[in-house]
Structure formats: C-alpha cells, structure tokens
Amino acid sequence: MIVAGGGFLLLLVSGVPIVLALGIAALVAIELTTTVPLSIVAQRVYGGISSFTLMAIPFFVASGLLMEAGGIARRFVNLASALVGWITGSLYLVAIVTGTGLAAISGSGSADTAAISAVMTPEMRKRRYDIDLASAVIAASGSLASIIPPSIVMIVIAITSNQSIGAMFLGGIVPGLLVVAGLMSGCWLHARQDAAVQQDREDFSFDKLVKAFIAALPGMLVPVVIIGGIIGGIFTATEAACVALFTTLIVTMGIYRELKPSDLPRICLKAISLSATVLIIIATASVFTWFIATQGLPALLRDWLTGLTDSPFVFLLIVNILLLIVGMFMESISAVLILLPILQPIAQSYGIDPVQFGVITALNLSIGLITPPYGICLYVAATVAGRRIEQVSRKVWLPLICMLVALMLVTFVPAVSLWLPSVLM
Amino acid sequence: ADYVFKAAHTNAAGEVQDMGLQKMKELLEAKTDGAATIEIYAGGQLGDEQQTVEGVMMGTVDIAMTSNAMLSNYVEDYKVFDLPFLFPSIPALGEKVDANWELMESDANEAGFELLAVFSSGIRHLMTAEPVNSIADLEGMKIRTMQNPVHVSAFRAYNANPTPMSYSELYGAMQSGVVDGAEGASTGYDGMKFYEVAPNFALVGWLNMTAPITMQKGKFDALPADIQTALLESGAEAATWQRQYVVDQEEPLLASFREKGVNITTPDTAPFIEASKPLYASELTTDGQKKLFEALTN
C-alpha cells in the first residue's frame, strides 16, 4: 500500500503523465505484494473504459470544442457585457458571467478558461486591470464548468457512486450559481477598493442587451437540450450528450456559419485526444483502485474515520480538507476514482445523501482547478495571459475565498444541492 | 489459512447472493478447520460481471459469483437458465439443479470452469409506472431488460418494447419516463428504491434467476482432494441454505411494499408462458443446450 501511494506521489512530481504514474505505481505494488497474474492490468484497463455511460464524455467534449471554435465565446462575452458591464469592476464580472455561460455548454474548464482569457485579457490590460488577479478570476470562471452541468467530473462521480447522472447534474446548478454570486460579489467589493478600475463601467443599454441576447440565443440551445432532455425524460445522459453534439453542429455550421466542414476533422481530433486523456486515466486508475480494494484499505479508512467522529458535520469537514489538499496536487478524475469508492460508502453510513456528497466532491475538485501548485485552470489562465504561475498564484486568494464560502453552504445546507433535483425529477 | 480464495461479485454486501457466499465461507472454514477460507469482494470491487468471469479464466480472481446471464456467454449450455418460466418456484429450481448436478458440472468443465454452487437471485417480476393487470397492458411499454438476447426476445414476445440500459441509469430513466418500467426481483426493487418511481409491481415471475459460483478448473484440480471436497460440500450446503433464505425474504418484502403503497398485481401468467414457448425452440441451438433443457424440464 505504502509502495503504491509513495511510488505514485514520486512519479507524480517527476513529470511522468498521471495516466502512466497511476499505472506504474499500481503495477509495482501488484508485483511486490501479490501473486496475481499481470494480465489483471489489461483486464482492468478494459473494464475501466468499456462503459456506455462514459460515452457522454467524448460527446460533451466535442460539442464544447465545436461551440468555442464556432464563435460562442465572443457572443457570450458581448451578452455578458450588456448584462453586467454597467457595474463597478465590469470586466471581472463579464469574465465570470461568460464563464457561467460556457460552463453550461462544456464539460470541463481548461478550454473555457483559455477562451475567456484570450478574448478578455487584452481589453483588461488596456483598461489597467490587475492582470494577475484577472487571470485568477478567469481561472475560477473556467472552473465553473465542473459544477454547472454538463460536467465530466460529475459524470464520473455519478458512475462511481452509482447515482443518476441527471440528478447529479441538477444538484450542481444551485451550488454553481452560488459560486457565481460569490465570485461576482467578491470582485465587486475588491474593484471598489481599486483606484484603477473602480470607475470602469459602461452605460446600460436595453437595445444592446436584446441584440446580444438574440446573437447568443442559438448557443443557449445546447444547455436547453441537455437539461431539458434529461429532465423531460426524453434521453439518458449519454443520448443527451449525443443530441447536444448534433445541436452544436447545426448551430455552428448552420446558424452561425463560422465553422466549415473542413474544420471538423481538426476539432474532432482534438476532442478525441482530450477525451481520451480523461478516459485513459479512468482506465489506469481502475488498476490502482483494484489494488487498493484487494489490500482492504477502504475498510481500514472507514474504521479509522468512523472511530474518529459520530457527527456527519465533522466527517464532512474532514472530507473537505482532505479533498482540498488532494485537489492542490491531483487532477480531478483520478482523485474521484481513487477516493470516492472509499469515501462514498462512509458518507452514506453517516446518512449523507449521495447526490449531495457528489456535489461536495465536485465543488472541492473544481476549487482544485485553481489552487497551486497543480491547478489546470490557473495554469491555462496564466499561460494565455503571458504571466508566470507564481505571479497569478499570489492573487488566487480572492476567488478562492469566494468558492470556499460557497463550499461551506453546499456542505452544511443539504437543500442547496438537493432542492432542485427533488423538485424537477 | 493456507488457502485463501478471492471471491468476487457485483451484488451489494448483505444482498441475498452475498449472504449465501458468507455462509459458504463459514462452512468452508468449519470443514477445513480454518485451513481454507474465502475473501469476499462485494459490490464490484474487483470489476464488473464480465471481468469477474474472465478474471477466473485468467487467474486474477479465484471464485466468481455472477448472474447466469453473464456466465452463459462462456458456458453456452447454461443459456437454458436464461429462458423464461422454466421452473415454477425456487425450491423446484433447487431440486432440478441438485438432481442434474453431474451434467451441469461437466458442461462447466468443458468451458474450463468448475461449478461450486448454484445460488438463487430471486424470481423476477415487473415494476412499472402504469399498472400491469394482464399481458395486454404490456403492449408497447418500454421495459428495461438486461443486455441478454434471450431476455430481449422474451419481452418482444410479450409485445413490450425491450430497452436494454445500464442499471445505474434505471432509476432516473423510470422517473423521467425514458422507460415505462423494468423487470427485476423484489430485492432489487427494494434495495434501489425503485418503488418511488415505479409504484406498480406485477407478480409475473417470468424468470427464476440463478447465480452460479465458479472456479477455474485448472486451479481447482490443482488443489488437494480434501480442499476440493470441502469446497464442493460447502457450496452445496450454502446453496440449499441460500435458496431457502431467498424464499423467506420474499413475503416480508412484498408486505413492506404494500405498506409503502405499492400496487401489487397478479396478472394471469398463462398467456406469458404461451408466448414464451417458441423461445424454447428458437433460442436453444446446440445439442448440449437441448440435452440440459431436457434434463431440467423432465
């Protein structure tokens, strides 16, 4: 066990791709401590990815990338500035609202972060915004993609804890909007203290809003198809993802006409390789979890945790701290696959609803997307803005505090995550 | 213990199948004075059903407990057990299995498995959003079935629209109406809280489902004779105990459903049986299958 864990951590910081670090650590541990034939590795890898439900991931990734290549980010930025551009510190708020819109289309945050940063940082620089703080805020806006449906992390959480993807998606909406509200108020308060940007706003124009709304409307079809289709009982999650992909094709090629058929292979190949990086981690992580399961670790951890406290609140607090630390160093999907099979049954024994627990997990790990040293959204935002990760890291406290406040609400008020699924499903 | 057998299955810990395996573990330990034991990995910890069976073939799992529907992809003669309305009750199933043990064992041996026991996974009924009072009510209903061609054909024969989908999506799919219902045992109906979204339970008993327990034949043959005997004996005794346990569970479960407001109906099964008969001919293609079918139904 220690071999597997220690080896994994060592490989993790040595620059080996996580997918191989997981596999190698598990393989070494299996070699050293068991007599099981090594064909177990191939067998688990196959089992990890041979899942119809997981197919939602390539579809969501492809439709997100197509939307972004098809000009949706620009339209959402225009709509967002018409909506909130009249408020103090407007460009922070525009970034957050744009992130919210993109989050409703895409399943993971790094592409959203890159799109927002590319469109917005030049303007922010011109208007003398603090680019490091702006990048941290943009990273947080991009990380919303994991909480607001569709979300790839939530798909994996739902599958791992045997819950319906639809319920998990609905459970993420209110917490996601809470994070949005938190980020917006945090940035607004901060902008009022900042001499450079406190006067930065534009006049509100209803005309402009209507025009921007109409331009962005076709792009909003995608979330409507996904959520409406699942709630309305028309599709399963995988089918909804597939229909979202076809809707995206119609919107970007038929309505916006910004994508040509000749662009498709390039974008689809990118979608294939990006979703493969997620799915292949699921595959090798299942070798790792197999090893952990055969070593009886889940039972050990369960005994230790349940011996520690009877209170579900204390338990959830411990889980939050654990997940925040893990999220600092690890990529979300592998964190879910390694930890959730252990934590979820314990949570259930404390009487915590699996959907709430899944949303807590997702929110913790989307915070991990902006925490150094390893936070993919922070990394992308810094790179696109041309800043070093250390510089941006110094300003991450502001969005971080806002997200932590939302996390506390989700953790200690079950209705935040459970109310919407209970009303709609 | 000198012999530790890793046993894997995908049912939740504490479900009827798991209880049987725990009984088998107790019996094995008692019979061997602790020299042999079983380590149970429940809930798919070591993989899904397909991986569990193939794990036995490749030696990564020692003992597999899977649904017959999965095992019959490997032991093709066991397709017989996937057929609807084969046995009127669980005790009747047990009697036939015990009486034809040697034939079943040799069918398993041919595919490279040793058969240790045949547990019951309960009798499968219908859970639906709208009540099913007769076979006619099923017409056009989208019913979730397992990904098994015999099961799909059966529901097509009952004029339903069989819709295979993953078990974890089923609750949401019934809630939102992607499917109108599903077939399943009362234990699953209870455990997954399906009664919340499909409040009608029709006692058709279309399938008497089994969970065979297997080992790799090569691995079994390499064991000392006394361990082999202890495994087979504890398997047989645990199976007898487990099948009765399933029967004992059924009545209290149905009573608890009624308390929860579930509408339990008992449609006439004769038309179902009549519609199933053509399957007996069309689905059994090999001599081995026909032989086992004859033995079990005579």
Next chain:
Amino acid sequence: MPSGTSSDVIRFLKGALAILRRLIDGIALLLLAYMAGAILMQIIGRYFFNYSIAWSEETATFAQVWLTLLGAGIAMRYNQHVGVDVLIRKAPLPVQRLCNAAGLGLGVWFLAVVVVGSLSMVSIGMIVKSPALRIPMAWPYMALPVGFGYFLIEFAITFAPKILRPETDKTEVPA
C-alpha cells in the same frame, strides 16, 4: 556508406510514422462518427419506430474502447496527457535526466505489460461472444494491444529526447 544508410533508415521510419499517424487519425474520426450515428439511431428507433436496437449501444461501446485507446496515443503525440512537472523543472540537470530516464523506462514497462497481458484477453475473446450482437469479444479486446502499442511508440518518441535535453521540456497547454 554507413551514414547514408542510417539516414535512409531514419527517413523511412519517419515516413512510416507519418503514414501510421494519418491512418490512426482517420480511424479515430470514423469511430467518433460511428458512435454519434449509432446513438442517434437508437433515439430515433425508440421514438419514431418504437423499436430498440439492442446492438447500437454495444457496438458504440466497442467503438469507444477503440477510440479511447487510439486517442491516448494521439494525445501523447501532442503532449496533452496531464502531468506535474513544476517541481522537476527546478531540479538540477542531472536529477532531471535521471528522473526522465526512470520515467521512460517505467512507462515503457507498464505499457508493455498491458500489451502482453491483453494478448491473453484477446485469446479468450476468440471464444466468447458479445451479449447483443454475438460477435467475438476479440474485436474490442484487440484495441488493447493495438492502442497501447501505439501509445508506447508515441511515448518513447516524446520522452526519449527529454533524457538528453530536459531543459527544453515544455508541457503544452491543453486548450
């Protein structure tokens, strides 16, 4: 002319690699298209013809296995696999070289174990048939040796140069 022959070999290998990559890209695109088409068919079948196609889900899942395993190699080609190299890039050069060499060796070992281990699955898959379509499971299982074999090639090509020149190592932003 040993130098001439060896450059010929390198040119040939480069050409072969280019052809292999194009072939894999093409297959991957077809697989994605097939998956989307099969699921769309399933929905249309259920709503417009009240008939569920049992094999659409199964074949789409097989396509996904192939797509993922080929896609993992494609992602390796573009250095898209997530890794944490912030710490290692601050280490002294010899340490970086050593880590990269160890990473390469262990990575090749892991990938090779999967390739070899999957061959026994393929041989089981010759006998076993898939639940819905009744085709040999060897078809989907074959994705393991093929996909991981390709992954291994791309991994070695990407990682081997890092042993000599670690400082040029720059993880691309997956955007």
